[in-house]
Amino acid sequence: QQPVQSPQAVILREGEDAVINCSSSKALYSVHWYRQKHGEAPVFLMILLKGGEQKGHEKISASFNEKKQQSSLYLTASQLSYSGTYFCGTDPVTGDSWGKLQFGAGTQVVVTP
């Protein structure tokens, strides 16, 4: 089962903040966040392991609530370079699907001057 992302799209002015959410119906071992620019391959931003830790990449940070099987990506003081589609990927805990990395449908982020 793919994780569910929200919102589908968000438009920001430079300097504004946004939150992208990712939820799963399955118990998760880890959550991955990637960004894809138009016509390019997805690029890794960060991985969060179960334990509720928070990580950061530039002014982009994320949290992982393993009890709720949810992760959130925070875009702070957005820059034009943050534009792209953000995907969350999830690793389930169950042994028979270990390593099965599935992605959500993506959240398109447009940052305008």
Next chain:
Amino acid sequence: NAGVTQTPKFRILKIGQSMTLQCTQDMNHNYMYWYRQDPGMGLKLIYYSVGAGITDKGEVPNGYNVSRSTTEDFPLRLELAAPSQTSVYFCASRRQSEAEAFFGQGTRLTVV
């Protein structure tokens, strides 16, 4: 380091033809993946492998086959191509469950 290399970059197939999309990685990763991405959509998992000789289906395996005879290579076979298989195909690999996935540059496939 070449990373993940996919060939070809572009291909046009006629309905009913077959082809193999090649994927190779030089990072000694044990996990490898094939995804397809339709225009404006997310990444759907076709097949994945957690090591040589071990493969398993993802969400959309119908019409595709894979093999993993070596750690480095993970080819995707399309039999009897259909217009619904028109998509961009990405191969990815990672070391184990705690590591980032590295993506190839993609193969843009059109079936006419």
